[in-house]
Amino acid sequence: MLSREEFIIISLEINLFFQRIMKEHLFFIETSLQPVEADKIAEANALKRSFEHLLSETVSYANGVISEGAIRSNEFVTPFTLRAEEIASMLTGAGIDTNITRAEMELTGISRYGRELNLEDAVADLNARSLNLLEDVIAFQKKLIDIVLRCKILIPLYPLLLEHITREAEYYQETLESLQKRRLPKKSLCDELNFWNNIMGEHAEFIDGLLDPTEKNLKKTANQLANVFERLVKECAKATDRQIIMNSLDATESVQNYKRTATIGLLECKIRSIISPLLGDHVLREANHYLRILNLMRR
Ligand SMILES: [Fe+2]
Numbered sequence: 485m486l487s488r489e490e491f492i493i494i495s496l497e498i499n500l501f502f503q504r505i506m507k508e509h510l511f512f513i514e515t516s517l518q519p520v521e522a523d524k525i526a527e528a529n530a531l532k533r534s535f536e537h538l539l540s541e542t543v544s545y546a547n548g549v550i551s552e553g554a555i556r557s558n559e560f561v562t563p564f565t566l567r568a569e570e571i572a573s574m575l576t577g578a579g580i581d582t583n584i585t586r587a588e589m590e591l592t593g594i595s596r597y598g599r600e601l602n603l604e605d606a607v608a609d610l611n612a613r614s615l616n617l618l619e620d621v622i623a624f625q626k627k628l629i630d631i632v633l634r635c636k637i638l639i640p641l642y643p644l645l646l647e648h649i650t651r652e653a654e655y656y657q658e659t660l661e662s663l664q665k666r667r668l669p670k671k672s673l674c675d676e677l678n679f680w681n682n683i684m685g686e687h688a689e690f691i692d693g694l695l696d697p698t699e700k701n702l703k704k705t706a707n708q709l710a711n712v713f714e715r716l717v718k719e720c721a722k723a724t725d726r727q728i729i730m731n732s733l734d735a736t737e738s739v740q741n742y743k744r745t746a747t748i749g750l751l752e753c754k755i756r757s758i759i760s761p762l763l764g765d766h767v768l769r770e771a772n773h774y775l776r777i778l779n780l781m782r783r
């Protein structure tokens with residue numbers, strides 16, 4: 485059982501990370517749909533807006549309550565997030581509430597110790613509303629996958645990418661469901677590591693597939709990283725806990741560096757690709773989040 489304080493802090497940190505991730509998935513869908521899909525564009529936009537509202541509420545509760553370590557990990561915002569959002573919004577015409585990002589850049593860690601105890605009901609309610617919205621988002625994305633696989637829609641997002649973001653939504657959903665019961669999700673070490681190692685490996689594959697064919701070096705490194713994560717997933721069952729955690733940590737630090745360099749290159753328009761800088765920053769934050777999990781596991 486989680487203490488009241490653990491419930492509040494872990495819930496806020498999970499929501500801060502995933503609510504932004506969810507609204508960005510919806511932004512990517514919204515800006516990839518063709519004009520003929522006006523109803524789906526509107527649906528993606530409305531779902532994105534709903535997650536933005538929840539996120540701005542989470543930010544207001546989180547200030548002075550969440551851990552310093554979570555803030556320092558750069559999993560909520562990075563030094564590149566705001567600029568990436570400004571570019572993404574300007575070049576697509578789709579809205580992004582950058583005030584939330586500005587507020588997140590000012591977040592501070594635990595300072596009003598004790599006061600957060602009043603937040604239990606508010607946080608439980610926030611979790612419940614996130615769960616409701618998640619149900620709609622998962623249904624929307626599954627419907628999209630279905631019509632993509634039946635070739636009834638043209639969308640420049642890989643089917644695997646749509647499945648990938650839906651898996652992330654389901655992971656968030658499972659986590660919230662456990663937290664509402666004042667527990668952490670029950671998962672074996674390999675279940676947890678394989679989830680994230682798969683995610684990291686797929687990021688490398690997506691980047692490889694979205695880079696211009698002339699970007700040989702970047703593509704080669706992406707391909708090597710994808711292979712490393714694929715191997716980690718295969719090896720988990722056979723390796724010792726310590727071994728697999730340390731190897732995952734090494735690989736994730738490599739992919740974090742690669743994504744940081746790529747995001748900077750995209751922002752500076754020095755890479756030929758069809759990758760939005762916001763997608764670069766998005767996958768960088770996911771690596772940052774996983775690194776924080778791994779560092780907690782290592783202890
Ligand atoms: Fe994602």
Ligand SMILES: [Fe+2]
Pocket residue numbers: 648652683687767770
């Ligand atoms: Fe991802």
